[in-house]
Amino acid sequence: MAQKKASQPSSKTLPKASQPYSKTLPKASTGIQGLDEITGGGLPRGRPTLVSGGAGSGKTLFGLEFLVRGATQFGEPGVFMSFEESISDLTKNVASLGFDLDRLVAEKKLFVDHVSITRSEFGETGEYDLEGLFIRIADAVQRVGARRVVLDTLEALFGELPNPGIVRSEIRRLFNWLKQKELTTVITAERDQPDKLTRHGIEEFVSDCVILLDHRIREEISTRRLRIVKYRGSTHGTNEYPFLIDDQGISVLPISSLGLNHDAPAERVSSGIARLDGMLGGKGLYRGSSILASGTAGTGKTTIAACFVDAACRRGDRALFFAFEESPQQIVRNMRSIGIDLEPWVRKGLLQFHAARPTYGGIEQVLLLTHKRITSFQPSVVVVDPVTNLLMVSTQNEVRSMLTRLVDFLKTQGITTIFTSLTAAGALEASEADVSSLMDTWLLLKNIEVGGERNRALYVLKSRGMEHSNQIREFVLTDDGLRLLDVYLGAEGVLTGSARMSQEMREKAVVTFRRQELETRRRELERKRRIFEARMVMLRAEFEAEEEIIQQTISESELLGQEVAQDRGQMVLSRQADSSSYKKEGRAKVAPVR
Amino acid sequence: MKNSPKKSVPAGKRKSELAGELEQSGSNSRQAKYVLRLYVSGSTSKSALAIENIKRICEQHLKHRYDLEVIDIYQQPSLAREEQIVAVPTLIKRFPPPLRRLIGDLSNVKKVLFGLDLGMRQ
Structure with missing residues (x-):
């Protein structure tokens, strides 16, 4: 309870000395990357811890790193009792990891003692005890003021001393003595049978903490695993954790201890393709989100990723490109052909490539390398191209759990990441179902095959927390970058390539025809008007x-009428006849009156 | 075992190797001198028993031709490291060769004599 993961700093910042992660059980930080996280603070302080594993599983290195880190980082000197390797061999072996044992010994921070016994020299003549060993340890502890002790393969004593009964009881006494002296001790033991932790069953004396190291080969690829078998009085991760031995010692990778408590920034970043941003609610991707660009071969996945990287570098952000398929030079060259020049960013130190075939190491090697590079470079944008290559080195299950961890880690760091994924044709969505659930945004790239040609198309299959276009868009790779084209819909869906072009031309023709027709009509109308006018x-x-x-x-007839009337009046006047009958006939009557 | 290896060792070689360590205690100069170191831890019963046992054996079998030194590793822990002492008591027969290390309280006299190449004599 007290050592909840959320309250702990990330793996790169090591806690000072031994913080009391638990009220009941004080712990001693190992300084080994990741181990302190899964043990909730380190090994039980002042108690023995058994580290068991097969040959070559890294037991000796575990012990030495525990001491070296203790001496250099936590101010706790240590004693290394080697029952197998000589001091000079040990020194040489760990020099490649950057541990300078000679210097630590000279500075009195470390004491190395080689306990070498050869059976042939011995004869047992009576009762004995291992007081010689006790005295040597006690003396060494006193000389450097040690707080930590490593007994590297203590069980070697069984092979070299007669009377195993005495050795057993003396080892039990030794553990009690170490506990009494409050020395944080690591005892390594060889595990040669899968059902037993140690060859001689000394785990029964170590009741506090047992760690199992495993080095297995599966399908020709080696993987190292660490598991905490028991840890009395403390909660601890119970999974098998992958670990790696490289030039910086051991790194253990916590699988799920990171949890799902990362921030969710509302800030948006450009995808580097303006019209794609348009499809994603007009603002682009969320910072710190994970994006999956999946598609069949040759659909432009790497190009999408490169656009994204280019845009990030333009903003002045750092970008880290994990190339699992191509060399950096090849990527730079290829992207230059479409007008994206990544080289200046590399020169400015904004862009780093990490190119390696994942088959070079195991899956955890890839994962740990990824972690290390990210931790040291602190990018804000990461590209993993392609994640599917990881399937070559491991099972689907492991890849998924690795990706889960990677995605969690990246999100905790607030890093925006593009994963590209190569899918088999025909199973575009199905084959990704397990990976895609980890992703916030999923861009699906596909080749549309119509009319004897293949054309690239893109659509946003999902994008958490934003409105996004549901349209399938064609895109082309031009001399100056990647361009999303206008949408042409035909009877069979989106038109692409020459079908789109012919559609474009057809549409253009129709428009021209209409314009011409309109013109004709207008002229006819004009003509008609003119005719009409x-x-x-x-x-x-x-x-x-x-x-x-x-x-x-x-006017003529009026004139004529007047003349007639005049004439008739004259006549009436002259004749003076029938005046009353003329009265009834209006005009005829009037006229005569006038 | 043979009882004559001491004789076969040339005196010159012996001298040069062990000049500092040899103490003149011998009467029988023809037989090689035994150089024995017993490492014990303090005054435990096992230590006391071992000291007692080796003294008796030496007196019985190597009278006047042994050099025995008892070292308490509590007093000199670095000697324990140099001599690769793990179990105590440990008896180291430095000379004559071969070098032998016997662990335990030396109560098993037969084994001790065997280890010191004195087995046949008994």
Whole structure:
């Protein structure tokens, strides 16, 4: 309870001396990367710890690193009792790991004693005890003021001394004595049978902490594992943890101790492809998220990743590119062909490549290397290209658990990561199902095969926490980068390549035709109007002509009428006849009146 | 075992090797002198017993031709390291060769004599 992982600093910052992670059980930090995390602070302080493992599993190195780190990092001098290797061999063996035993010995931080006994010299003549060993340890402890002791393969005594009964009881006495002296002790033991921890069963004397180291070969690839078999009075990780021995000693990788408590930044970063950002809610990817770009061979996965890296470097962010398939030079050359020049970023130190075939080491080697590179370079963007290559060195199960750890680690560090993944054609979504659940954003790249050609298309299959386009988009690799094209939909879905081009042309033709037709109509209308107007002018002229004639006729006949009336009046006046009958007939009557 | 290896060792070689260590105690100069070191730890009963046993054996079998030194490794822990002492008591026969190391309290006289190449004599 007290040593909850969340409260612990990350693996790169080692706690000062031994912090009391538990109230009940004080612990001594080993300084071995990752081990303190899974043990919740280190080995039980002042008590013996048994480290058991087969030949070549790293027991001696474990012990030595425990002492060297104790002496150099925590101010706790140590004593190394070697029952197998000579002092000069030991010194030489660990010099490659950067441990300078001679210097530590000269500085009185370390005391190395080689206990060498050869059976042939001995004859047993009566009762004996191992007081000689006790005295040597006690003297060594006193000389350097040691707080830590390593007994490297104590069980060698069984092979070299007569009367195993005495050796057993003396070893039991030794453990009690070490405990009484409050020395934090590591006792290594050889494990030669899978059902036993040690050859001579000395684990029964060590009740506090037992660590098992394992070096196994599976499918020709070696993997190292560490497991805490028991740890009395303390919670601890119970899984098998992969570990690696490299030029910096042992690194143990916690599998799940990181937990799911990373921050979720709302900040968005560009994917390096403007229109892809557009598809992702217009703002790009979340910082610290993990992105999977999966697709069949040749769909442009690496290119997508390179665009992303390029954009990050432009922002001034650091980027780390894990290339499991191509050499850095090859990637730089290939990307230059599409107008992305990564070389300046490499020169400026913003971009680092790490290229290696994963088959070079085991899966944990890859994982630990990844961790180490990330921890030392502190990038804000990481590319793993491609994750599927890891499947070559391990089982699906292990790759998934490794990726889980890697993704958790990256998220804790707030690093945005693109994983590319090569999928078999035909099983695009299914084959990724296990990996994809770890990812926040999944870009699916595919080749659309239509009309005798293959064209690249991209769509966002999922993107947690943002609105995103649901459209399949075609993209092309041009001289100046990767470009997403406009969408052309045809009867069979998105049109790509020449189908798209012909569709584009067809659409252009239709537009032209329409424009021309419109023009024609407009002209016809104009013509009609002109005809109409011309006709109107003519009609008007005709009408006017007619009107004139009619007017003329009217005025003529009016004139004529007046003359007739006048004449008739004259006549009436002159005749003076029938005046009453004329009255009834209106005009005729009036006229005569006038 | 043969009882004559002491004789076969040339005196000159012996001298040069062990000049500092040899103490003149011998009466019988023709027989090689035994150089024995007994490493014990303090005054435990096992230590006392071992000292008692080796003294008796020497007196019985190597009278006047042995050099026995008893070393308490509590007093000189670095000697324990140099001599690769793990179990105590340990008796080291330095001379004559071959070098022999006998562990235990030396109560098994037969084994002790055997280890000191004195087995046949008894």
